[in-house]
Structure formats: structure tokens, C-alpha cells
Amino acid sequence: MPSLCGLGHRWAASGLSGPQETCSDGHVTQASLACRLATALLLLVCCARATSGSLRVEVPLRKLTVRLNDNVTIPCNFSGFARLDLCVMAIRWFRIDPKSGLKITVFEVFGINKNIPRTGAEVSRERLQRGDASLQLPAVQLGDAGEYWCEVVDTPAMEDDSILLEVLAVPTSRVFVEQTTGTGNSMYLVCQSFGFYPEAINITWEKRTHNVSQDQRISTDIYTDPITLNEDGTFNITSYLKLIASLEDTYYCVVDHTSLQTSQRLNCTLFVRNAVMRNHVCILSVFLILLILIVIFVSYCISKR
Template identity: 35%
Template sequence: MASQSCQRGPENAHMHPKGPCCSALCFLCSLGSSPHGSSLGPLRKCGRRSKPVQSSPEGSRVAEWPDGLLSLLLLLWSLLPSAGGLELEMAGTTQIVFLHEDVTIPCKILGSLHLDLSIVGVIWSLKKDGDESEVFKFYGDQLEAVRPGANVSLLGLEHGDASLYLPRFELWEAGEYQCKVVVTPEKKEGTTRLEVVAHPNMSLSEKPATARGGKEKLIICQLDGFYPEALDIKWMGSALKDSHFQEITEGVVTGPTVKNDDGTFSVTSSLALKPALEDHMYQCVVWHRSWLMPQSLNVTVFENTRDSTHGTVPPTAEVGPPVSEPRSVMIYVTIIGLCILLFSVIVCGLWKWKRLTTSNTGLCLRLDVRCGSTSTVNCI
């Protein structure tokens, strides 16, 4: 037999503190009392305040859902009235996340100081390519992480935070996430689209070209593991004695984008260098969605030895010319020369001042001796 609070008829339904007894919660209560129904444990205390679910150190308790309970919840979801005062705060229309990083999708119930978890339900789902699949669901003390590792902190949920935590986000998980919240007898839902990106791994290498007896040199810019596929590569060059970089188009070959087994992409771009009479600095500049600003790698080619060194240029909105080694030496020599000159001027000035002072003092003494007087003589 169902508990007394679930046996209310239409004549006293208006006395229910949370709404009519035909609400989803009371309907679940009646199902729980049936010998053939699905028991929801704490939900049998319909209309009464039960103790909040205590969370484990991981922030959740995992219990198996009875068969058919999900379909009942979805059916009852449509029976609940739309929320008049229940409001959700989401991250926004689109949230950018990084591949293989832990992700938290915000979903907060506004104005909630403390919630009784016995009347709270949360369902997170993912809609992608027209199909909708569940990620996480919680109702009463029943919790299931359909996606391994998915979690909503019950401690946070008591204070209105239904944010979803997903560890190590993968490419296939991008899509529209829907947060459905029930605080009996009200319901509310919100959506956020997640888009995943991955930084390109950049590297520079060089090897002799096969043409012209190996007198040419190839500089190779390798980009691996980036997502999405769209990417722009440019080569810039400048003589070390110059301060202006210009785009290089001659001798540049960029191969087709290759899709890796994990869904990311790779591409290679090369620059063929001809023998020159002076040293040059070359840069491989890359634009990708995962960066706010372009990044680049640079290589310096010294023509006198045909040796080269390379390093990383900090990302800038506009790639500027790096300071070359000869110019740095010139600056240091100039600074040292100015310091030596200033020191010489100071020493010379002190020496002249001291000499003038000594000369005037000697003149006064000679005047005293010559006059044979003890009177005071003012020296000028």
C-alpha cells in the first residue's frame, strides 16, 4: 500500500505544499509502492522533507537505475509545468574547450540558497547530428554517469550548482549539451554548444636539397595534432642587417592536410633556400583557431658557414623582426663607448678643477710672503 502522503485524491490535492498530487513526484511515489513498480527509495516520502543525499569524496554516489525508469522520467518531464520562477545560468551559446583537457559545463539554478535533493532532478544530454544521448542523470538518491567520469557534485547541487564535469574531453564529444533541471513541481532547461580545438605542435628542421648538387637547403615546418583542420601558413624573411620582414612565396611548398588516427590533423610546409651573399632570418608563421594570435618559429642562416640556428619567436599580433646577433654586438659596443667617454669627461673635469684650485691657493701664499704682512689677502 502506498504511503499516506501519496494516497491523496483530487479533493485534497490543493493541500500539497509543492503542488497537486498528480505531479511527477507523487506519481513516482505511487509507482514505488507497487509490488511490480520501480522503487525510488526516498521519493516515497512525497510531500515530506527527506534528508539530503550525502556525497562521497568524489562528489557523487553511483546507483543502478531500475529498468524502464528513464522512460518514466522522460514521460513525467512533459507533464511538469514550465517554470515561472526557476531560472538557469549557462556558459553561453558556445563554449570552446581544448582536446584531452578536463571540462566543466556551467549550469546554475539562480536564487537557490539551499535545495532539498529529494525533490531535485538533473539530466544532462548530448545532441549531435540529430541524435540525442544521455551523459548524466540524477533523481533523489539515484545517480548514473552514462559517460564514464561524468559527474555533478551533489554538494554543489544543494546550493543550486548543476554544472557537469567531464574529464579528458575527446573530439567526438563536441556538440550541443542540454541541462534539464527539475525542482518539483517546476522544470527548466538550457543548452550550450561545445566546440573542441587542439594546438598545433610546431617544429623546424632542415636538410640539403637534392637539386643543383645539394647547394640549396630546405627548411621544413612540421605541424602535428591540430584541430580543426583550417590553418594558414606563411613564410617570412629578412636580411640580418635589415629590419623589415617580407612574405616569401618563391620556393614554398605546402603539402596536403593529413588526418591522423585520433581525428587531429598534420601538415608540412617547406622553404627552398638559394645561396645568398648575406645572412638571413626566416620565419614559419602559423594562424590557427586554437590561438588568439599567430605563432611562429624562426631560423637564422649564416651564409659564410652555411650553418643555421633556430628558436621560438613569442606569439605576436604581427610578427616583427628579431634582433640579430651583429646588431646586438654593435649596440653593446656603442653603450660601452658612451660610458667610457662620459667617465673620461668627468675625470678630466675633476682634474682641471683641482688644478685651478691648487694654483689659486699658491698665489695667495706668495702674496703673503712677498708683502711680509700678516694681513689677509682675498684670492680670486
């Protein structure tokens, strides 16, 4: 009986045409390319694990952190092969899903045959000639995160190495004024952050007055809504600051998130005009009161004559 390795070599040499299926009407059809490719890779791996070689596979990083929608290259280099023949070599990338723990094939190639479950994934054939099996992923999404394994089979040797891919989404933030109606007629500064990932985020408020150069942390009259989840897996949050503005006050909404190298600081100088108008109204009121008092005093003096 022929050995498993012998079958694998003969199958590989024949262009993956081995497994066949017979239909009920007697016709013979080829198995799907994906099934044939997977079986060929399995045979090669079995043979490779049964023998030792000098093949070395190295991923130079342990962790790669990228941003949502980035075009990413996950590095992987191999060396020590007896002879570089891409027609009989196999390259496979798979991902361990962080939630389910399942092994998910991302890209695999054997000779001229490819299986690419992840849309747009690619390993450059030109770079393979130089021992570079780096995986290219366009427009990475949150679902692309996980532990990636680079597996190279150069029969009779097989080696692999892994890297963790972390995908972050940077918050988009804005600040604006909102005035409530009804009793109290309150004014609020509103700070909104959209589309961030992971969920943990911190929003604080600071204030700078016209006569104090240093920012002061605000700890009262702050209201923050619960974090909401978007359909794409990112999050939103809104924070409110109730305002009692004085002349030339500048307010800051400070957003801190793991995707940011430095804090987002959104400033707004508000109600300066209103404060000035209130000042003018106050002076005018005092002037009117003094005028009324003078008129009353003059009238009193005239009545006494």
C-alpha cells in the same frame, strides 16, 4: 485508473522499483537501473510540463571554447524551487551531436540513482545544494563537442537551458633543414604542424636579412603537402621552403590557427657558416687566379730576354 503523474510520484517515492520482468522459469527480476532511471525521469518530465512553476534554469554562457584534453566545467544554475530536496529532484545533461543531430545522454541523476554514459562526467552534490548543476568533464576530446542542455526537474516544474561546447586542438610546430640528394642537391627549410583542429590552417614564410630590419614575406619556392588526418580526428601539415641562403639570413615559419591567440613564429638562421666558407673559397679562388696570372706574366718576360 491512476494518473501518469500519480504513478510517477509513487514510483519515485518507492526508490525506482516499479518495472519488473518475469523470466521463463517464473522468477521476477528488476529492470536495469538505467531503464528505470530513464522511465522515472520521463514520468517526472511529463508531470513537470503539465504544470507551471517558478523554477528557473540558466546557463550564463552561450558558447564555451576549450582545448583538447582540458578539464572543463560547463556552468548551469537553477533557482526558484519551492524547496530544495535532492531526493526527489532530477538533473539531466544531454548533448546534441553536431554531425548526426542525435540527442546523447551525458549525465543524469534522480535522488541517489545516477546514470553516467560519459566516463568521468559529474555534477557535484554539494554544489546542487546551492543551486549549481554545473557539469564537470575531465580530459575533453573532439567527440565531446556539441550543444549541451542542462535540464532540472523539481516536480511539478521542469526547466532547461543550453550552451555550445567547442573543442580546439593547438598545433605543435617545428622547423628544420632537409637536404635532397641527386641532381641539384637542393636545401629546404621544413615546417611541420601536428595535431591541430579544426582543419583550417595557414602557414607562411618570412625572411630577414642582415642589412634589412623589416621581415619580408616570401611567395616563391614554397611547397605545401596536403593536410593529413590522424586517428584521433586532428590534422597534420608540412610546408617546404627552397633555400638560396646568403650571409646572416633568418627565416621564419609563421603558423596561424583559430586555436592560437597569436601566431606561432619559428625562426632559424641557417647556412651562415656555409656562406662564410663560400666567401672564403671565393677570395681564395681570386687569389689563386691572380697568382697564376703573375706566374704566366713572369715566365713570359723571362722568355723574351
